[in-house]
Amino acid sequence: MNMMPSAIAQARSLRKGGEEDAGHDAGQTDFLTIRGLEAGYAGTRVLKGIDLSVFKGEFIALLGSSGCGKSTLLRTLAGFAKPDAGEIRVAGRDVTRLGPDKRGMALVFQSYALWPHMSVAQNIGYGLKLAGRAKADIASRVGELQMQLGLGGLEQRKPAELSGGQRQRVALARALAVQPDILLLDEPLSNLDARIRLTVRHEIIALQRRLGTTAIHVTHDREEAMVMADRIVILNEGAIAQVGTPQDVYKRPASAFVAAFMGAENCLPLSIEKSGAGLHVHANDLCEGASLPIPSNPLVSGPVEARFRPQAVELTPHQPQTGTEPGGDGAVIFKGRVEQTSYPGGAWRHVVSLGSHSVVADAQRSFAPGEAVNLRVAAEDLFLFSPA
Numbered sequence: 001m002n003m004m005p006s007a008i009a010q011a012r013s014l015r016k017g018g019e020e021d022a023g024h025d026a027g028q029t030d031f032l033t034i035r036g037l038e039a040g041y042a043g044t045r046v047l048k049g050i051d052l053s054v055f056k057g058e059f060i061a062l063l064g065s066s067g068c069g070k071s072t073l074l075r076t077l078a079g080f081a082k083p084d085a086g087e088i089r090v091a092g093r094d095v096t097r098l099g100p101d102k103r104g105m106a107l108v109f110q111s112y113a114l115w116p117h118m119s120v121a122q123n124i125g126y127g128l129k130l131a132g133r134a135k136a137d138i139a140s141r142v143g144e145l146q147m148q149l150g151l152g153g154l155e156q157r158k159p160a161e162l163s164g165g166q167r168q169r170v171a172l173a174r175a176l177a178v179q180p181d182i183l184l185l186d187e188p189l190s191n192l193d194a195r196i197r198l199t200v201r202h203e204i205i206a207l208q209r210r211l212g213t214t215a216i217h218v219t220h221d222r223e224e225a226m227v228m229a230d231r232i233v234i235l236n237e238g239a240i241a242q243v244g245t246p247q248d249v250y251k252r253p254a255s256a257f258v259a260a261f262m263g264a265e266n267c268l269p270l271s272i273e274k275s276g277a278g279l280h281v282h283a284n285d286l287c288e289g290a291s292l293p294i295p296s297n298p299l300v301s302g303p304v305e306a307r308f309r310p311q312a313v314e315l316t317p318h319q320p321q322t323g324t325e326p327g328g329d330g331a332v333i334f335k336g337r338v339e340q341t342s343y344p345g346g347a348w349r350h351v352v353s354l355g356s357h358s359v360v361a362d363a364q365r366s367f368a369p370g371e372a373v374n375l376r377v378a379a380e381d382l383f384l385f386s387p388a
Ligand SMILES: Nc1ncnc2c1ncn2[C@@H]1O[C@H](COP(=O)(O)OP(=O)(O)OP(=O)(O)O)[C@@H](O)[C@H]1O
Pocket: 041, 042, 046, 064, 065, 066, 067, 068, 069, 070, 071, 072, 073, 220
């Protein structure tokens, strides 16, 4: 049974508040199901077997670096590109080989793709006209959408006479006019300036929630994905690297790639040993020894890659440890020297060198270049990965 919009909103708010939520709610009926999807261009395989289930009313953000296949996935879902293998189902119906207009999906492009010679009202009503709807019906639906999207009074203007934010709203209204089951958004905000972007972002979420439309939103922007999505799908070179709630992918990245992509770009080598319920970090020339709880991701004793965010570092003036192995406090203390200090706003940013490595560390006070510092990173902020 499909969820009503209010129930979706409730499920969404529970998920957003629930730290331990694993993401895709058990008991939900999958609405859009993608199985083994492969697609590419003239011999180049771009999508390498995508499996994903989305339930009705869910907002999915598709995040990944340039060229990883986000638009290809969206275009294949919409029916504008043919898959080489795999299956796409909507509410159990196989739509893999159906034309774009037979799938109950609407795609909003980054470039808006509005008809330049048509007015705002004609652009919004375009899909309804194609579907043969009566003039009065079209006028009433167009008027409704104009009001919902703050386009009242602009109905006679041509796209060239609109701001970027207004054009994007017209593109969104045109997509929503046909009442799609699934709204596909291909970086619809990337041409907007930062302030308008925030406004349109909130409008899209509010509208999507009110209508209960299932949405897949492609973006480069990590923060945009975090604030808009129920779940984030991280793509890496045409394959899914992780699917999870914003909290999942931020706090429990499944791989070094996801950790780096989600901002944990500081990377240092450590050597660990698993023993019973704990994990021992060997002291080396970068850090003191430490005892940590075993994280949830699989690790083997030996060398690991340690990743953490600049904000996760507690920076203090260097204090030599008295014992050989302080451990037991659930944190690793690295030793470094400040190379550069700057103030990008909010906190002081430091580039700190540790032997031949260097990391970025934020602090509320500034440390001078040349100063010896300790960098304390708590276990929950330290992501460890064994070599593949
Ligand atoms: N029409 C095309 N013909 C050939 N190759 C293409 C075509 N469109 C995209 N590609 C290639 O397919 C790969 C995936 O492209 P795609 O546009 O899906 O990536 P993306 O993740 O959306 O990137 P971006 O974030 O830069 O828009 C890239 O290597 C790209 O060069």
